[in-house]
Amino acid sequence: MRLCELSTPFEKDGYDWTEYPRPQMKRDSYLSLCGKWELSVAKDKKETALGEIIVPYPPESRISGISRPLGKDEQYVYRRKFNLPTEFDSENIILHFGAVDQFCEVRLNGTVVGGHNGGYLPFSFDISDCVKSGENLIEVKVTDTLDTDYPYGKQCFKRGGMWYTPISGIWQAVWLEALPDGYFTDLKLTSSLDSITIETAGGKEEKTAVIHTENGDIIHKWTGNATTVKIPSPRLWSPDNPYLYTFTITDGTDEIESYFALRTIDIKKEKDRSYICLNGKPYFFHGVLDQGYFSDGIYTPASPRGYEYDILTMKKLGFNMLRKHIKIEPELFYYYCDKYGMIVFQDMVNSGKYNFLIDTALPTIGLRKGIKHRASKRRRTMFERFAGETVKHLYNHPSVCYYTIFNEGWGQYDADRIYTEMKKLDSTRIWDATSGWFKGKSSDVDSEHIYFKKIKLSARAERPLVLSEFGGYSCKVENHSFNLDKNYGYKTFAGEKELCKGIKALYTEEIIPAIKDGLCAAVLTQLSDVEDETNGLVTYDRQVIKTGEAVMQELSQRIRQEFDKVAY
Secondary structure (H helix, E strand, C coil): CCECCCCCHHHHHCCCCCCCCCHHHECCCCEECCEEEEEEEEECCEEEEEEEEEECCCCCCHHHCCCCCCCCCCEEEEEEEEECCCCCCCCEEEEEECCEECEEEEEECCEEEEEEECCCCCEEEECCCCCCCCEEEEEEEEECCCCCCCCCCCECCCCECCEECCCCEECCCEEEEEECCCCEEEEEEEECCCEEEEEEEECCCEEEEEEEECCEEEEEEEECCEEEEECCCCCECECCECCCEEEEEECCCCEEEEEECECCEEEEEECCEEEEEECCEECCEEEEEECCCECCCECCCCCCHHHHHHHHHHHHCCCCEEEECCCCCCHHHHHHHHHHCCEEEEECCCCCCCCHHHHHHHHHCCCCCCCCCCCCHHHHHHHHHHHHHHHHHHCCCCCEEEEEEEECCCCCCCHHHHHHHHHHHCCCCEEEEEEECCCCCCCCCEEEEECCCCCCCCCCCCCCEEEEEEECEECCCCCCCCECCCCECCEECCCHHHHHHHHHHHHHHHHHHHHCCCEEEEEEECCECECCECCCCECCCCCCECCCHHHHHHHHHHHHHHHHHHHC
16 A cells, blocks of 8 residues: 655744643743653663654654554553753742653653543643752653543554554654642633633632733732632624633732633524524534544644644635544634634544444434433443543633534444533533534433435424534545545545535535534544545645635535524
8 A cells, every 4th residue: 555745834933832731721831842852662671762853743653753653562652851940939830741741751860740531632740859950851651542431532553544644652742830828729710791701729828810802901819729700891702703811820929921702602592493692692613523633743733824824724614613533632722713713622632442344324314212322330430530530631621612522323322311410510512422422311402413315304493403424525636635546535526626615515405404403513534634534624734725615605605694694
């Protein structure tokens, strides 16, 4: 099989991941540890040096400098030396990892400071007792067996079709910060249409927030862990006007820079239909499936500009929503969605083994009842733990409006119970319990996938109707395709003009007519090509946009006009 190395425009940025990785809890003390590390592979108590790796790119990726999969019974061992900056004179030094796949143990100067399991969420360690002036040595030992009891996404040892190259090791930013005693450990922001509720963990009793507005600063003082601030002449956040309020919060010793937006997302009934409402008004969510894979770094683009490109390109094509498909991205991705005005429908990352017959073939032809998955206690514990941590991790991002718990039955179990528990954790978002099929009793929406037949849908009065996947139209662009021999998609077009005509017909003849029958959100597969899949609106290397901007913008306008006519 002939596979092609594809370069993205973002590689020209010099593989730079030093931008502050946590924009909603930003401090002055910051030292990036991204860049060159030493990597070794350990097996049978022997360790072999592989050379330099560029963090945060997974070792399987070309731009990491390694381009090597982790073998059976192997472990990767990362090492990096660093000196503390002179201004890091605090007693509390915190070491942060954005994500490490799948299990890791971290040592500093020979002492174990902690470990972590699960490949998608951030974690940190207080290394104050181990760090020293002068040179320090970090060691990170990684094990990744692609344990399917843990969330794993679309990683597969036998990649191909809709399953992709697995990654391992450090794939998000690594960094240090120095903090005063009694520092803020957490910040939770809950907005309404005219106020923001600020909750903190840690910090001293007396706190001050300075909120910057167009009409001057609001200075708000309080004691305790929570307060609500009214915002005069509020500006609401939306894709058309993604207004962010910046603010600082201090307790006299610790100070954080952050931001929030005023927006609500809920379900209301209008004209005997149920709609998802943004800021109290029915809204059509015109979106694409976004899997977050890149030809340069697989899970991690060569620079954060890769995320900006995807978001801004989809906005240029008229979309207002990305369905982030079974992957949790670095916080910078969600920050850019907040900043540029792109709504996120966020999937939980799937666990459990996949079965093509049960999970795809039979449901596609309509056999969707009487099939149940079983989950071990270990898998249930891991999935529910990580789902809860995902909700907490993304809570402050106004762009995140909707969660999907299970996709097409992949690892699905106890959907009704988990829906209830997740809704209690975060009642400020919309919850899609079962995207595609195998529906239970409990969900905020009815969520359908249609690929191989005409789209004919009718909403129930009590629930909004979401077409959470459709399309999958394939167009392979010469010199910009990963697999030269194989191609994967649901309907093939010979060239970009033919693809554009096909997409236009799909929206004109099937999606727009479905709006009068209650459709209020639609997710086209997909943003970009991924490995064998060539059903993206842009190529895997982000070098070619396959569809015309004018055509896509016109379709967006027609969708909005039809929806406004029906819903208002």
